Amino acid sequence: xxxxxxxxxxxxxxxxxALDFLxxxxxxxxxxxxxxxxxxxxxxxxxxxxxxMDKLEQSGLVDTVKKxxxxxPFMGICLGMQxxxxxxxxxxxxxxxxxxKGYVDRIPDTGLxxxxxxxxxxxxxxxxxxxxxxxxxxxxxxxHSYQAYCGDEALNAYVEYGSKIPxxxxxxxFVYGCQFHPEKSGQTGLDxxxxxxxxxxx
Amino acid sequence: MLAKRIIPCLDVxxxxxxxxxxxEGIREVGDPVECAYEYNLQGADEIxxxxxxxxxxxRGVILDVVRETxxxxxxxxxxxxxxxxxxxxxxxxxxxxxxxxVNSQAVQNPQLIKDGADIFGSQCICVGVDAKAISPNKWTVxxxxxxxxxxxxxxxWVKQCEALGAGEICLNSIDTDGVRGGFDLPMLxxxxxxxxxxxxxxxxxxxxxDFAEAFLKTDCSAALAASLxxxxxxxxxxxxxxxxxxxxxxx
Numbered sequence: 001x002x003x004x005x006x007x008x009x010x011x012x013x014x015x016x017x018a019l020d021f022l023x024x025x026x027x028x029x030x031x032x033x034x035x036x037x038x039x040x041x042x043x044x045x046x047x048x049x050x051x052x053m054d055k056l057e058q059s060g061l062v063d064t065v066k067k068x069x070x071x072x073p074f075m076g077i078c079l080g081m082q083x084x085x086x087x088x089x090x091x092x093x094x095x096x097x098x099x100x101k102g103y104v105d106r107i108p109d110t111g112l113x114x115x116x117x118x119x120x121x122x123x124x125x126x127x128x129x130x131x132x133x134x135x136x137x138x139x140x141x142x143x144h145s146y147q148a149y150c151g152d153e154a155l156n157a158y159v160e161y162g163s164k165i166p167x168x169x170x171x172x173x174f175v176y177g178c179q180f181h182p183e184k185s186g187q188t189g190l191d192x193x194x195x196x197x198x199x200x201x202x
Numbered sequence: 203m204l205a206k207r208i209i210p211c212l213d214v215x216x217x218x219x220x221x222x223x224x225x226e227g228i229r230e231v232g233d234p235v236e237c238a239y240e241y242n243l244q245g246a247d248e249i250x251x252x253x254x255x256x257x258x259x260x261r262g263v264i265l266d267v268v269r270e271t272x273x274x275x276x277x278x279x280x281x282x283x284x285x286x287x288x289x290x291x292x293x294x295x296x297x298x299x300x301x302x303x304v305n306s307q308a309v310q311n312p313q314l315i316k317d318g319a320d321i322f323g324s325q326c327i328c329v330g331v332d333a334k335a336i337s338p339n340k341w342t343v344x345x346x347x348x349x350x351x352x353x354x355x356x357x358x359w360v361k362q363c364e365a366l367g368a369g370e371i372c373l374n375s376i377d378t379d380g381v382r383g384g385f386d387l388p389m390l391x392x393x394x395x396x397x398x399x400x401x402x403x404x405x406x407x408x409x410x411x412d413f414a415e416a417f418l419k420t421d422c423s424a425a426l427a428a429s430l431x432x433x434x435x436x437x438x439x440x441x442x443x444x445x446x447x448x449x450x451x452x453x
Contacts, residue, residue, distance in 0.1 A: 013272070013298060014272060014276075014298065017272050017273050017276075017298070018276055020273065021273065021274060021276070046323075047323075113398055113399060113400065115324070115325055115369070116204075117204075117325055117369070117370075117400070118204040118205065118207065118400070118423065119204060119205040119207065119247055119453045120203070120204055120205070121203075121205070121451075139205055139453040141277070141278060143325045160203060161203065161204070183276055184276060184277060184278055184300065185276065185277075186242070186245075186276055186277050186453075189276060190276060
């Protein structure tokens with residue numbers, strides 16, 4: 001069973017729809033017991049960093065999330081991926097979950113439209129089990145104005161948009177993050193989700 | 203870089219895909235969920251449902267269509283037609299849409315764009331604009347499906363939309379719509395040059411090369427068509443192959 005953390009941060013139904021479509025059992029939940037007993041955990045999210053951290057704290061889920069991420073495959077999607085980092089500078093500095101080294105700040109202004117919205121091509125940087133079966137020409141769907149800034153060791157794939165924007169990150173153990181929306185990225189996104197749910201546990 | 207998007211549009215009335223044929227009236231051409239799924243298989247980058255349901259009672263039906271589509275189609279979904287209030291936007295997004303397209307109502311009440319963008323984010327607010335030439339390089343904005351000329355300058359309007367927080371403009375040329383002679387490139391270019399948000403070309407696609415032409419001759423981000431795809435004259439895949447062969451980046 002996959003726990004999709006429901007902390008009021010939107011767009012969770014499309015993640016559930018995608019898992020249903022893949023025939024994978026999942027539950028939208030904010031119950032710590034259910035999250036800790038799940039095989040894998042997904043942290044979705046749309047909106048602002050501070051607001052989402054407030055929601056996680058108000059739901060009393062911060063420790064649960066950290067514990068789950070230390071013992072089983074864990075994926076953050078979009079804002080959920082940004083929350084994995086040490087801190088963000090969106091509307092002022094705010095501490096994140098600290099599961100992956102790095103921070104979150106605005107996409108650099110290179111004259112391109114922000115938000116970075118649309119289909120962009122994955123450029124692979126480091127091998128990652130989420131890429132199993134993917135080809136060279138894989139496009140995924142992005143909608144965001146802030147991005148992660150992290151070291152090369154955490155960067156599995158990026159996209160080019162005036163500068164390099166981290167697309168897939170990981171801590172090398174259980175924690176993965178996708179800046180794009182795999183649940184809105186057609187077959188490529190479904191393949192990535194399928195690879196995640198197929199990861200061996202613990 | 204971002205791929206150029208090819209977007210099939212489904213006109214939906216009372217939960218059925220419909221299409222006007224030669225002014226003889228509206229014909230049902232299928233189930234919107236099935237059509238959306240088919241387009242998804244063809245490689246559509248996004249799917250637009252344009253709700254032309256006239257009655258208030260029929261309004262809920264489009265939300266069921268979105269809800270069902272979102273269970274099997276995993277690309278962004280946009281709903282346009284009849285969106286009048288922030289509550290309409292909220293209900294549409296909750297049903298599983300990623301964006302809404304507001305048109306006549308935004309012209310009559312521009313605050314809707316700002317409220318929608320403030321509450322849900324610019325990325326979910328697309329403004330649909332119908333316009334027609336009054337002289338070379340001058341166009342005015344129409345509402346109610348192209349029936350009423352509002353006398354508003356197109357360029358002023360799209361700039362205002364951007365300033366109010368619109369995330370995208372879907373530009374439909376009344377002059378080229380249905381003529382099938384290609385997109386209205388002068389109008390498209392003028393709008394793309396006036397705003398920095400993405401512009402979707404709409405109205406006029408009649409043959410394979412029309413899409414690539416719009417991408418090669420203007421900086422539009424996407425191109426939308428309805429009948430061409432409905433009547434299976436072209437598939438999204440064929441359009442993308444043509445674009446790719448001309449050096450345009452598509453997914």
